Each structure stands twice: as structure tokens, then as C-alpha cells.
Amino acid sequence: MQSKFKQGATQITRLGRKGCDAMEALGRAGVFLGQSAVGIPSREGWRLWLRQMHFVGVLSLAIVLVSGLFIGMVLALQGYTILVDFGAEQALGQMVALSLLRELAPVVAALLFAGRAGSALTAEIGLMKATEQLTSMEMIGVDPLRRVVAPRLWAGFVALPILTVGFSVVGIWGGYLVGVEWLGVFEGSYWSNMQASVSFINDVGNGMIKSLVFAVVVTWIAVFQGYDLVPTSEGISRATTRTVVYSSLAVLGLDFVLTAVMFGGL
């Protein structure tokens, strides 16, 4: 009886410790974000930011655009098979555009971004930590938060919304290829229904707000995991996995909350 009680107490203690560790990590991550993201960039800072824009933005372009194209094509194909039963295939453009702008473009682009750029950011910063490059930077009198972390954070904040726009545009074009060019939906109704039903503020604007929120969360998770990892090969591997898992869950969870607020009348 006493041993069972002791076991239970140990479990509770362990749970409490895990909770405290999680809260402490969250606090550290908050301070980290504040120290890195706030401040006026120098000329050198802009140069570093541009370099990171290439790394996290331009190099993610191919995977995001190709995914956008296929998702738009699949949406059109699946949408057509359902809409045609109701004689509503003219609404295909509206369906493709709204699905992409409101949901799929922000969410899928963020998930792809987490996998491609987020994991790379974590591994890069982690390896810099493991090889003492961050420490040596500190000892030279250069703050790695300003020099290494800030350009990557801001590049992520800016790049993902732009990638999301690219995803939507290519997705709508993919829907056009399948719906109009292949399945024979009337071109005029594809575009005019889209124009008539898509609201710039409600659909495009809200989609971009989602994308911006995801950009902040995914990039923050990626750089913090890299900066805070245990500087060993196993530590880098674990942190990279954590980046992808935490980012994906955060994106999907936040997407529900944001959708509920933006379109669910909450």
C-alpha cells in the first residue's frame, strides 16, 4: 500500500517537474524571441537578412510551388467530380480559390516551410553551437542573437507569407489546368465566379494573417530549438525532429483557432 502511494507520488512529482520544465522552456523561448527580434538592424544586418531570405525563401520556392500546383490540380479534380453531380461545376473556380486562400495555402505552405527551412535552420544553428561558433562569436564581442538569430527570424517572418501567395497563385492555375483545360469547365465561369465570390479582406486578408502567424510560430520554434539544443550529434537530431513535430502541431492547432475566430463567428 505504502509502496503504491510512493509510486503515485513519484509519478506526480515527475509530472510536476515536466510541467515546470515546459513552462521554463516557454519562458526562455519568449525572452529569446524578445532579445532577437527587437531592435533596429544595421546595414550589415540587412545584408545578412537578404542572405537568409535566399536561404529560407528562394530555396523553398520550388517545393512550395510544385506542391501548390499539385494541390490545386487535385482540388479541381475532386471538386469537379462532386460539383458535376449537382450541375454546379461552374462554381469550381470559387471552390478552388476559397479552399486555397482560406486554408490550404497558409497551412500546407507552413508545413512545407517547417520541413524544408525550419529543420535546416535548427540544424544550422545547432551545428554552429556544437562547434563553438556561437561561443566564439560571443567572445569576439558579437551577440549571436543579433548576428545569427535575428536575420533568420525576420527572413522566416517575411518569406513564408510570400511563399503562401505563390502557393495560392500556382494552385489556382493548377485548378484551371485541370478544370478548364482538361475537364472542360467554361473558362469564363471559372474566373468570374472566383472574382465574384472571393473577398479581398475576408479571404485573401485572413489567409495572409494566418500565414503571418504561422511564419512567426514556425520560425521561432526552428531557431529556438537550434539555439537551445544539447550540443551533440544526438542533440541536433532530436532538436531537428522537434522543430518539425512542434511546428506542424502548432500550425494545425492554430489554424483551427484562427479559422474559428475568422470564419466561425467566434
Add this chain to the structure above:
Amino acid sequence: MKVNQPMTDVPFIEIEDLYFSRGEHDIFRGVNMTIPQGKVTAIMGPSGTGKTTLLKLIGGQLTPDRGRVLIDGQEVHSLSRKALFALRKRMGMLFQSGALFSDLDVFENVAFPLRVHTDLPDAMIRDLVLLKLQAVGLRGARKLTPAELSGGMARRVALARAVALDPELILYDEPFVGQDPISMGVLVQLIKRLNQALQLTSVVVSHDIKETLSIADYLYLIADGQVVAHGTPQTLDTNQDPRVSQFVHGEPDGPVPFHYPAESFYRDILGHA
């Protein structure tokens, strides 16, 4: 009270009653040191005694549990982040691994501190970098990337980078480890010459006795979390303390155990441990 200090010199670094631990393991238990200005001070001790940790405490990368570290009168661990980085501009540190920036070539690694801390024109930066690289014998390697360098070469590039801004203080973390005899001789000479030419304060952490004794003006020997002896190389060489004698003369048997603390070997082999 400061007990372990050379009394004749102006102090540049003062370490007072320093305590530091990692988890349950006490690394320092009341360390006191005074490092004089313009001299080469060596901190020696067996592996695992926390020599590199001590350098990190001096550089403000770690915070002590108790006690304080003063550099030129400034208490390192009570400085703001900005003030600490300003203080670090006056320091250079040679890392054991070199810690070169892997995305920059040799030239840019050495130019890095000059580019971020000065407004010097490119032509002048080029001249200064070439001077530093010439001093370490690697002017011809300036276009190589860190991945193309041997361990010894990386260490020498790191030394050129550490002195790029002509700092007042240089911290050397195991500078002689893994060096071939030629590179070792070059490094010993470099450290000595740099110290004399630039009137630097140098702190060398090492367990290479011969090389360290040849360049150090003053030595501290740490073991069991404390300073066990200090003095000039001559006084340490003749010190009768068994711990000092065992270390200085490289004796395998003595008060400093070779084995990590463990259960009895007999019981362990029988599976009772």
C-alpha cells in the same frame, strides 16, 4: 580574503572565492586567483578539473554559484549584456577546436572582428588580415575554407583571429593539444612573442607541462576544485606537495587518482556492484 596571488604585479583579472557546480558535481570550491597584467599566466591541472570551465567563467559565458570575477576592475557577472559584449571586445579567446566560422574562408574569419567592430576601409582590413596571417604562417592559405584546414592550421587561424583587434587579454584554451612538434614550437613562440610585442595579458589553460612552463611567468595548479599550488615555474618545479609533484613530473601513481571513482573492481567483476 585573497590567498592565492602573486603579490608583485598589477592585477588584470581577479577571481574571488569562486564556486561553481554542474548538477551534483562541484567543479570549483572557493577558487581565488589574481592574474597580473602583461604577463603569461598558466592555469594547469589534470583533465576534468574544470580549466576550460574557468575560462568560460572569466569570459562571462557561465555564471558562478558564488564569488566574483573582476576584469580590469569590472565585475563580469554583474555587467549588462551590452556592457559584457563591450568588455569582450577587449579580449580574445583561442578555442580548443578553433571554432572558426564554417561559412567564411580563412581571410574572412580573421577579418570578421575588424569588420564588425571597426569602420576601417577594405584595403586596410586586407593589410591587417594579411599581417596577422603572416604572423601565424598561413598567408598562403587565406582562400581555404575551415573544412580544408588541418587541426593545427585551424588553431593558428583562430589565433590570428583572436589577435585581430589587438586585444588586451587573450585566453588560450589548450593551445598545444593535437599539434605536431613543428606547429607546437611555432605556437609556443607565437604566444611568447605576441605577449611581449603587444604587452598582452595572457591566460593559458593547458596540461602540456614542458611547453607551458617554458612560456609562463606565473602558474596556478588546480585540482579537486581548488588551487593547490601557485608560483613561478621554478618554484612549482621544486614544490614538495605530492599532488603538485605527481602532476609536474607526470607520475601515474599518487594522490590524484587515475581511475574515475567506482565500486571495487573485484565486486564489479563478480556482478555485485
